[in-house]
Amino acid sequence: MTSKKIGFIGLGLIGGSIAKAIRQYYPEYDIIAFDKNKESLALAVQEGTIHTACSSIDDNFRGCTYIFLCAPVNYNAAYLSQLKSLIDSDCILTDVGSVKTSIHKEVIRLGMEESFIGGHPMAGSEKSGFMNSKAHLIENAYYILTPTAKVAKEKVSAYKEFVTSLKALPVILDYNEHDIITGTISHLPHIIASTLVNFVHDTDTADGLMKALAAGGFKDITRIASSSPVMWQQICLKNGENISHILGHYIEALTQAKEQIDAENETALYSMFEDSRDYRNSMPNSSAGPIKKQFALYCDIIDEAGGIATIATILASNHISIKNIGIIHNREFEEGVLRIEFYDEDSAANASKLLQKYRYVIYEV
Numbered sequence: 189m190t191s192k193k194i195g196f197i198g199l200g201l202i203g204g205s206i207a208k209a210i211r212q213y214y215p216e217y218d219i220i221a222f223d224k225n226k227e228s229l230a231l232a233v234q235e236g237t238i239h240t241a242c243s244s245i246d247d248n249f250r251g252c253t254y255i256f257l258c259a260p261v262n263y264n265a266a267y268l269s270q271l272k273s274l275i276d277s278d279c280i281l282t283d284v285g286s287v288k289t290s291i292h293k294e295v296i297r298l299g300m301e302e303s304f305i306g307g308h309p310m311a312g313s314e315k316s317g318f319m320n321s322k323a324h325l326i327e328n329a330y331y332i333l334t335p336t337a338k339v340a341k342e343k344v345s346a347y348k349e350f351v352t353s354l355k356a357l358p359v360i361l362d363y364n365e366h367d368i369i370t371g372t373i374s375h376l377p378h379i380i381a382s383t384l385v386n387f388v389h390d391t392d393t394a395d396g397l398m399k400a401l402a403a404g405g406f407k408d409i410t411r412i413a414s415s416s417p418v419m420w421q422q423i424c425l426k427n428g429e430n431i432s433h434i435l436g437h438y439i440e441a442l443t444q445a446k447e448q449i450d451a452e453n454e455t456a457l458y459s460m461f462e463d464s465r466d467y468r469n470s471m472p473n474s475s476a477g478p479i480k481k482q483f484a485l486y487c488d489i490i491d492e493a494g495g496i497a498t499i500a501t502i503l504a505s506n507h508i509s510i511k512n513i514g515i516i517h518n519r520e521f522e523e524g525v526l527r528i529e530f531y532d533e534d535s536a537a538n539a540s541k542l543l544q545k546y547r548y549v550i551y552e553v
């Protein structure tokens with residue numbers, strides 16, 4: 189296998205996760221990175237994810253097979269001009285930004301279309317930073333590619349194959365269409381989550397009862413309100429036109445709901461909840477969606493010191509890796525149960541069998 193050099197500009201949640209996936213599947217590749225956060229770079233070198241921490245976008249980036257732009261969207265576009273003189277004709281320049289039209293316009297303006305294939309992994313979370321990055325993050329997730337009109341078909345095929353080899357699912361889209369679709373299914377929900385959280389903050393009682401009583405439903409639909417403010421500020425600025433248009437339609441939908449409530453329109457209100465339930469339930473629960481399928485099981489544990497450690501030891505000694513573990517309390521599990529999340533379906537199934545053998549009560553929801 190030939191060793192290749194891959195460059196990263198921005199090594200946070202997404203850049204770090206892709207770099208870790210490359211390290212896992214291509215241990216011989218040379219990975220270099222520049223990030224304004226020196227601590228992230230030092231950690232990445234220390235963990236063996238990257239070989240070279242660059243202090244700027246310098247000559248180290250010459251000779252890269254792929255360069256990934258993984259900073260917030262404004263910065264990705266701003267770095268293109270610096271890269272122009274560093275890349276050769278074989279290099280595939282790509283990004284992971286949540287908005288595509290703005291970076292494509294800059295690529296066209298700079299005459300870099302032959303090198304650029306836009307990218308957007310539909311995976312991630314409200315967390316940010318290299319310390320939260322994981323090699324598994326993009327596994328089984330759709331990975332949108334937006335090639336320019338002038339990039340060679342061979343480059344697109346090679347890049348598609350590379351994305352597939354990292355266990356993601358490439359999907360080719362036009363960059364304008366991308367921004368309308370993600371504006372609706374990703375940018376709008378983030379705005380709804382943030383405005384809803386701020387609305388509760390602003391209208392809460394003096395003793396903070398709303399905050400204290402907020403239940404599972406509120407928390408389910410507002411998880412993403414904890415996302416990076418700089419990232420979302422830049423997404424809103426760069427996809428502003430689409431988002432404004434989509435928000436306008438969404439406000440009409442809210443107004444309609446208000447009218448149905450004011451008119452006590454029983455049929456319309458029932459239909460609203462029936463339609464949403466049916467459509468939501470028809471969405472594939474497989475991992476091929478913006479939010480990856482979670483492979484979790486729930487387990488009753490004896491409320492005593494060391495209970496979690498015992499389970500973790502049983503699983504670890506059977507080579508089953510835990511992705512996440514924690515006690516949850518909600519209406520479904522009033523007493524509180526241990527939720528254990530795994531990286532894949534097989535691990536969850538094996539863990540369930542194993543723990544039942546040890547007489548644990550397991551719920552698979």
Ligand SMILES: NC(=O)C1=CN([C@@H]2O[C@H](COP(=O)(O)OP(=O)(O)OC[C@H]3O[C@@H](n4cnc5c(N)ncnc54)[C@H](O)[C@@H]3O)[C@@H](O)[C@H]2O)C=CC1
Nearest residue numbers: 198199200201202224225259260261285286312313316317
């Ligand atoms: N967070 C998510 O779930 C997803 C994010 N994206 C996109 O990925 C990109 C990165 O997002 P995350 O990794 O989540 O954010 P992050 O905040 O975890 O990482 C961004 C990294 O870029 C670095 N950075 C910021 N400004 C920089 C600059 N001027 N020069 C060099 N480095 C700089 C930061 O230090 C940080 O390490 C964004 O463009 C975002 O739109 C795409 C898919 C999912």
Ligand SMILES: O=C(O)C(=O)Cc1ccc(O)cc1
Nearest residue numbers: 286310311312313314374479
């Ligand atoms: O955490 C979630 O559910 C997300 O929606 C993550 C996310 C954030 C930004 C993107 O461009 C894509 C995915």
